[in-house]
Amino acid sequence: MDKNFWITTEPIRIEQVYKKVVRPQAGAVSTFIGTVREFTKGKRTLYLQYQAYVPMAEKKLEQIGREIAAKWENAETAIVHRIGRLEISDIAVAIAVSTPHRNDAFEASRYAIERIKEMVPIWKKEHWEDGTKWIGDQKEQVSYAKRLPSKEQMENG
Amino acid sequence: MDKNFWITTEPIRIEQVYKKVVRPQAGAVSTFIGTVREFTKGKRTLYLQYQAYVPMAEKKLEQIGREIAAKWENAETAIVHRIGRLEISDIAVAIAVSTPHRNDAFEASRYAIERIKEMVPIWKKEHWEDGTKWIGDQKEQVSYAKRLPSKEQMENG
Numbered sequence: 006m007d008k009n010f011w012i013t014t015e016p017i018r019i020e021q022v023y024k025k026v027v028r029p030q031a032g033a034v035s036t037f038i039g040t041v042r043e044f045t046k047g048k049r050t051l052y053l054q055y056q057a058y059v060p061m062a063e064k065k066l067e068q069i070g071r072e073i074a075a076k077w078e079n080a081e082t083a084i085v086h087r088i089g090r091l092e093i094s095d096i097a098v099a100i101a102v103s104t105p106h107r108n109d110a111f112e113a114s115r116y117a118i119e120r121i122k123e124m125v126p127i128w129k130k131e132h133w134e135d136g137t138k139w140i141g142d143q144k145e146q147v148s149y150a151k152r153l154p155s156k157e158q159m160e161n162g
Numbered sequence: 163m164d165k166n167f168w169i170t171t172e173p174i175r176i177e178q179v180y181k182k183v184v185r186p187q188a189g190a191v192s193t194f195i196g197t198v199r200e201f202t203k204g205k206r207t208l209y210l211q212y213q214a215y216v217p218m219a220e221k222k223l224e225q226i227g228r229e230i231a232a233k234w235e236n237a238e239t240a241i242v243h244r245i246g247r248l249e250i251s252d253i254a255v256a257i258a259v260s261t262p263h264r265n266d267a268f269e270a271s272r273y274a275i276e277r278i279k280e281m282v283p284i285w286k287k288e289h290w291e292d293g294t295k296w297i298g299d300q301k302e303q304v305s306y307a308k309r310l311p312s313k314e315q316m317e318n319g
Contacts, residue, residue, distance in 0.1 A: 023176055023195070029250050032199030035192070035271075038180070042189030042262060093186050105199060111272050114192075118264060 009083040010066035012059045017087050022101035025083035031103035035110035037118050039098040041091050054130040055088040055097065065125040069117055073102060077109040084117060086127055166240040167223035169216045174244050179258035182240035188260035192267035194275050196255040198248050211287040212245040212254065219243065222282045226274055230259060234266040241274060243284060
């Protein structure tokens with residue numbers, strides 16, 4: 006995988022993003038890993054399914070990398086998001102940002118996950134013990150029950 | 163390695179701390195990795211040597227883990243610090259904190275590295291092109307040129 010920003014159907018290992026950003030000019034790497042949590046507000050998740058409009062999602066991840074490079078000096082970013090069926094504790098997203106000093110690394114990796122939730126076209130289907138639901142935007146404020154993205158827009162792992 | 167807080171002379175891989183904290187209750191893991199940077203204020207580092215008072219350093223790392231557990235709900239922490247000779251880009255320290263939600267993970271992992279710099283008895287010797295120097299406290303505000311820890315207190319990888 007040559008890209009620093011990509012969508013995958015394979016299990017993610019954090020070394021994959023880490024090794025893309027480590028370099029002699031950097032003294033600090035901050036990573037963020039989002040995993041599938043079993044319980045949310047007392048409700049048990051059995052597994053999740055993620056779908057994405059892949060070409061657009063990768064473009065948006067690249068855009069986040071450019072935003073970070075513009076905001077923090079000498080910052081390098083890598084992001085991978087998985088789609089398809091994910092079990093409890095599987096990694097859904099992994100972010101790594103390297104910078105010369107640690108303050109910037111923390112801020113930038115935090116920025117990355119917030120931006121992903123805001124604007125990357127990835128949808129999540131919750132599978133609970135008693136039903137399923139498409140979670141709309143990544144901030145989980147909209148339900149896509151009545152307005153799922155079209156099949157053409159989505160690619161399913 | 164059964165412990166969550168340890169000093170090592172071996173190369174560090176971030177998976178080692180990550181896998182200690184990932185669990186079904188957590189949806190977020192923030193890691194911080196400190197690596198050997200080649201240039202600091204224009205001065206080129208060739209390599210570093212770290213020494214530690216190992217039993218005390220491990221106790222202090224454990225203490226940081228307890229502090230985090232008290233400050234952030236349902237947080238789990240793992241920290242490893244390497245001693246001995248480290249080359250450019252080698253990992254000196256790796257921290258992982260898992261929490262149910264991402265805000266806490268970021269805050270706690272940041273807290274961990276600041277506390278390490280404040281109070282863990284690990285000393286660093288810079289090897290530059292034109293000389294060497296023991297860096298005193300980890301915040302790099304004190305030089306140990308005249309008050310190095312005693313040989314009995316230090317263990318060298």
